[in-house]
Amino acid sequence: MMTKAMTHIERCTAALSNEPVDRLPVAPLVMGVQRRLIGSGITYREWCHDPKLFAQGFIEGYKKWGHDMAVGLMDLSVMAGDLGANVRMDLENTPFVDKHIINNPEDYEKLAVPDVKKGRSAVLIEGTKIFSQALKKDIMCAGFVEGPLLALSQTAGAEKLFMDMYTCPSAVHAALKTMTAYDVDMCNGFGTTGCGALCWDYLWGNYSCLGDKEYHEFEAKYAKKLNNLTRKLGMGLAVHNCADMPHLKTQINEYGTILYSMAWYPLNPDSTSASQAIERGHADKCVITGNIDPQLFIRGTEEKMVKVTSDLAHEVKTALCKRGLKSKFCISSGCEVPPDLCTKLENITAMVKTAEKEGAM
Secondary structure (H helix, E strand, C coil), X not given: CCCCCCCHHHHHHHHHCCCCCCECCECCCCCHHHHHHCCCCCCHXXXXXXHHHHHHHHHHHHHHHCCCEEEECCCCCHHHHHHCCEEECCXXXXXXXXXXXXXXXXXXXXXXXXXXXXHHHXXXXXXXXXXXXXXXXXXXXXXXXXXXXXXXXXXXXXXXXXXXXXXXXXXXXXXXXXXXXXXXXXXXXXXXXXXXEEEEECCCCECCCCCHHHHHHHHHHHHHHHHXXXXXXXXXXXXXXXXXXXXXXXXXXXXXXXXEEECCCXXXXXXXXXXXXXXXXXXXXXXXXXXXXXXXXXXXXXXHHHXXXXXXXXXXHHHHHHHCCCCCEEEEECCCCCCCCCCCXXXXXXXXXXXXXXXXX
């Protein structure tokens, strides 16, 4: 028998507890693209430097699409930028660091934790507080923060960082301790916002880059401290990792994650699909979310988005049934819906509406 209609919060709470749901939750990772809903001509630079504009984007996004969760990602260069790296955002697309501040081993040990009450770190925390307070009665709200290894790679450059792990590991560890201290301050800041969860981006837990030994040495031991602090502050622990071959056992089982956001790369035979994640028991531990290619929101048609979303909903429901699970999946994009001006807002609408219909349980 179909479960009676639920509120967004009832649906998400039930999914987290593997209780019956009326339909699978849906939560496209709409962040920077939402600035287009605030008013004409709001630039990315304006949006990500003003906490009120940042928050208003998430509020307007919920009003337009009515999704079940909001995850407060700004971008992955916030921490590097506040440490002094130059961040480009002139193309009205995803910002990126174009001038790193780590050029030799000595530079790792010169890093110092900035004041999280200043810079874009402060905008991120305050903006998350504003939209979490505004939407807390309607949907699940989560803050978003970069893990220490990801933040360091943005500061040094990934290729250099991976080489330095072997040539000067002590210097890298010194920097990771600083980044972890920075993340502690960020976590404490988010703990005052009222968001129900904190989503950590632990991107480099990826077998394409690091094996288990290297990942545990250079991030997991630092991440576990941050994960414990997240829970201590009363926030649920979520993890986002859009890598092609993520360390699922570590980042789900060892971390004690309640929601895991992941991508799928169909051209890589070793990339885990949504149904495989369920069949291999990962959804037994936490809600799995993601899978839909973010580029479809730019390059795809509404018809294509409807088909992809419908196919995913039926694939997931079949896998959940075989596993004996009642819910435990949220339909979403595998990474952020591109903030590019060419992103088709109608494709976001098509995804959400299709998920609401085809995700019925």
